[in-house]
Amino acid sequence: MKIAVITHTLHSRQQHKLYAYAPYVREMNYWFSGFEEVRVVAPVIPKAKNNLPLEYKKSGIQLEEVPAFSLLSFSNILRTFFLLPFIFYKVFRAMQWGDHVHLRCPGNMGLIGCLVQVFFPKKPKTVKYAGNWDPEAQQPFTYKLQKKILSNTFLSRNIRVLVYGEWPGQSKNILPFFTASFSEAEKPVVEKEFNKPFKFLFVGSLVAGKRPKLAIQLIEKLITKKVLVKLEIYGDGVLRKELEEYVVSKNLEPFVIFFGNKKLETVKEAYKKAHFLILASKSEGWPKAVAEAMFFGCIPIVTSVSCVPWMLGAPSVSKEETNIVTLAERGIIIGSKFKVQGSRFKVQSSGFEGAKLLDQLVQDVEALTIDAERKKEMSKAAQQWSQQYTLERFEKGIREILGKQPQNPNQTANTKRPTENQQPLTGKRLPRSFVARNDTTHNPQPTSENRHPITRNPKQLRVLQLIDSLRPGGAERLTVDLANGLAGKVGFSAVCASRIEGGFKKDLKKEVGYIFLNKKSSVDMGAIFRLKKYIKTNKIELLHAHGTSVFMGCIQKILNPKLKLIWHDHYGNRIDNENFTAFLLKICSLFFDGIICVNKELLSWSKEQLFSKKLRYIPNFVSAKYHCKRSNLNVNQKITIVQLANLKTPKNHLVSLKAFKIIVGRTPDCQLVLVGKGYNDVYSEEIKRYIQRENLQDKVFLKGQQTELKSYLKDAHIGILSSDSEGLPISLLEYGLAGLPVVCTNVGDCEKVVGEFGKLVPKNDPKALAAAILSYLDNPEMMKTDAEKFQQQVIDNYSEEVVLSKFLDFYNEISLNA
Structure with a gap:
């Protein structure tokens, strides 16, 4: 169960x-x-x-x-x-x-x-x-x-x-x-002795709703009347400092002691030694501190809220009581104005009347401290009433509510079916005795301990990759390669581009399904229902949303709760940006069945910030089509340095350009090829202005958006990245599979990918980047050796064959998670 x-x-x-x-x-x-x-x-x-x-x-x-x-x-x-x-x-x-x-x-x-x-x-x-x-x-x-x-x-x-x-x-x-705190075995066997000084307790949070200051004021007034008293306060809260200052200002330190939050065992010992408990709450349900104190014979002084008049045995009268303080059978009720009829009662007011109430309370408490016989009677009555409500009776009551028989505590709690004598939960009123019914033991239901592991044939999986566009980019490349790789390995593999189509569309295999939503706005109802229909028609069970497409994914999850939603986080700069998008992701993560992160930093961020429990680090991979066998990297010919990165701020192309300017000063016969989409924005214009200002037009070439990259990689000598942030850059893997030595900034998972087989430099440091590139140009043998080892590193750890199995394992785990 x-x-x-x-x-x-x-x-x-x-x-x-x-x-x-x-x-x-x-x-x-x-x-x-x-x-x-x-x-x-x-x-x-x-x-x-x-x-x-x-x-x-x-x-x-x-x-x-x-x-x-x-x-x-x-x-x-x-x-x-x-x-x-x-x-x-x-x-x-x-x-x-x-x-x-x-x-x-x-x-x-x-x-x-x-x-x-x-x-x-x-x-x-x-x-x-x-x-x-x-x-x-x-x-x-x-x-x-x-x-x-x-x-x-x-x-x-x-x-x-x-x-x-x-x-x-x-x-x-x-x-x-009711509720309970103590067992039958904890019942005290001796009556409480009321020796001076009289010890008062306050047990609860030090907040306005509990009115702890009234307890201190009561002690203050009793002291002025020469009554020997002491107050111990157990609890903490926002009012503690203010209360402590009040105690000091009134010279009450010898009489009022703050103990803070303490474990129940410590408070229990305080109950045993105390004589009174005061709790002037504005609202309560079952005031546990009152019941606990009464269990050990403390006389409660409590406001007439909730079931307090019943707990303290308020006088059984049918007329309205107008006393502001009432001595009940088992304690003192503050702010009393209520009707009591038999065991039922109706509180009509628990309001305070300021100084008048406090004076009346002091008068009644003082009178009670003098009346030894009344104190003992009230203490004994409180103790007898509270000791009815033990943990054993509480447990029996819960089991009666649930229709279950108490089990041997040493026996595993197996599920039991109702028997003839055991009624199902119907909402009928239970007898007040809460007597548990008998049942018979049946075979246990399957548990996590006796179930066999379940696996699923990947051919049964039907997976849709969801992404905003298919324009060239790292996440877009991974999406297309993943869908192609899954084709033939799962029952159905498809791609959905929500906003923009692009050059990578033509790279999709013919057996890969495809839909373009042509989404025009953040909430495009037409696009939402087109995708819903596609998911239903093709019986998609697992939606793999990349990047910001996850918002569309969440809408589909709401429309179809049985759909499994995985979010794939590619954005390396997320951990440094606590913006509105991060807030929305936190909300959306309530819908995630799983999260895939491209590096360990993003994984840690997701664990701390998001609500999904199924998280997995799965690195990016690179398609085998970029593999090149190089006989040599001839540095005697014109040197070509290539950078594959769209012209976006995190890629920091200006660092590459400044580094290249240094290199040209020492090795004039070289060129820098920048492959990536420009956006006609300030960043792109700044790059173009720098090239013109430094007279690099004949050495730096902006190739724009390209879908066929192999020719650029084949003609290059060194691959570089100058990013300020990354997840796990696919361009780095493409360099490696193409047999290029690499120089890149030490961000994201670059260090893990490159290892000892490339050059890592601090971000935003053109001199360091230039020095690393020149070290390769000065040492062709090292450049060749590192390129070969890095290529093998990528094949062994980041190839499609290696990484694709990790996706399939995670898909299988998510699809089987009920």
Whole structure:
């Protein structure tokens, strides 16, 4: 069985382990115990912000990363507008995958889960609503919306919603539940002794919503009344510095101590020694700190929010109470104005009345410290009530909710089929005892441990390469060579040029399918549906999108969720550019089934910045048609230096030209051939002006866009690159297969490709580039030896035969990934 969890809880990966907020993880460990496979859809942060994260007990949890989002500012709303479709898609796919769906509410992710679950009326679902379920509570609109959706039995079917407390007038799928922190074995066996000084605790985040300052002010007032008290504060938050300054300004350092975040074991020892707990929260669901403190006999002083009046045993009266402080059976309720009818209650107000409330609270607490008998009765009542809700009962309740029998903890958690006595999840109200039903053990379902590896015949694959144009360029060349190489090895290989056709179109083999979309704008509906029809007609199952064509790929993925989408990143300068395109890629990566990167730097960038889990480094390769057998590289004839690179800024041709100017000063009988498309832009004009200004017109030749490169390579002596950034330049591989020695800048994967068989120089350094070229011209034997070794290096590691198998392996892995 598989469970899909939708949660807003921040997760982090540390040393290949998955961590999240400790109380959440402790609870989820119980939910996961009866499932073989777990998939969690949640926002992820690089490192846990919480000081006390906890690792999940269950191994092999699949984490579907989504970006965190909010609606608290205009910029956040704008960002969320772009994010929502992708998050909805991730949640939808997770719900499709799971046999059971579990939502964590309230929260932004919970809201999306509430909306998406409507489309799965037959799938068993549970919701843990950890907030205040009070129908009359003042809450954000999104919280109220979640409650309305979950309470609607038409929209929310086959679902059980677990809420804190029992509320009147609820639909049949709303079930009262609880949470727990301690086991039966941890119950204290002795009554609490109330010796002076009276110890107060505050346990929680130091944020405005928890009102920690009221706890300090209470201690301050009690001290002025000569009551011996002490306050220990466990927790951290944005208000800590302000609170510490307040304590110093009031000379309260001996009486108020800040401990920060501590593990539960440390806080448990504090509960054992404390007498009171104060928590004046504006809103709560099940205030865990209150229940924990009561477990060890602490008397709680808490605001009347959510199920607090029920927890503290508020007086059973039918009329409205107007006291601002009420002594209940098991504690003190602050801001009390509520109705209580039997076990049901209705909080009507938990507002504060400033100094009047604080004075009343101080008066009642002071009176309680004097009344020894009342203190002991209240402490004992609190302890007895809280100790009903142990981890054992909590686990039994969860298993009852899921329709599962507790298993031997030493036994592997195998999936069990329902028996005659074990009812499926239907949304019926459970008995309050949460008694687990019996079931019988059946054979386990297949797991990752007992399944045999699955492989697939590549001939069954149907692959479409998607790229913006087929004009000469590195990514375009790779696309065409890849499609040609796959022809005959897969069931169907095709290419789609979305915006512009080009010279490489004629290089496509006749058995390779082809479609041109003639896309005119960013969102061209005609082009989108032409491609959708082509994919459907040709039964394409794997769309391999190169570069910026991935945006069209994502649209196709949305239209056809079963389509597998791979993005191929060729852009070497991406890691230095945190621009809007990078932001859009992060969003689009929610749709990626896999990512291919042409070098290790891009792979690292994708792992850190994008959400896809399947990433693979696959180098570029070069077609065998560029292979040349050279008997010699005659440096006694006119020397030809060739550079294959379109006239674009990252290629930095000016460095090549400046280096060539130095070379001409020493070796006049040479020429520089620049092969690549010019764009009639400022960059191209700057290159032309430099050539004219330095009188190099008869030595530097701009050949423009060319599709047949072999003749240029065959006539050359040295191949160069002067780029500021690269991925893995195909022109470098073309030089190597053509038998040319190479000199290039040390960027991208150039060092890995060239190794010891070429010259590497720093980027943007014309003198270094010129010196490296001249060193070859001065040493023809070294030039010949390096050229031969580099050619063999390319054949051994970057030939079509070697690299194509890596693509097929990755395709196979992606196509089999459910």
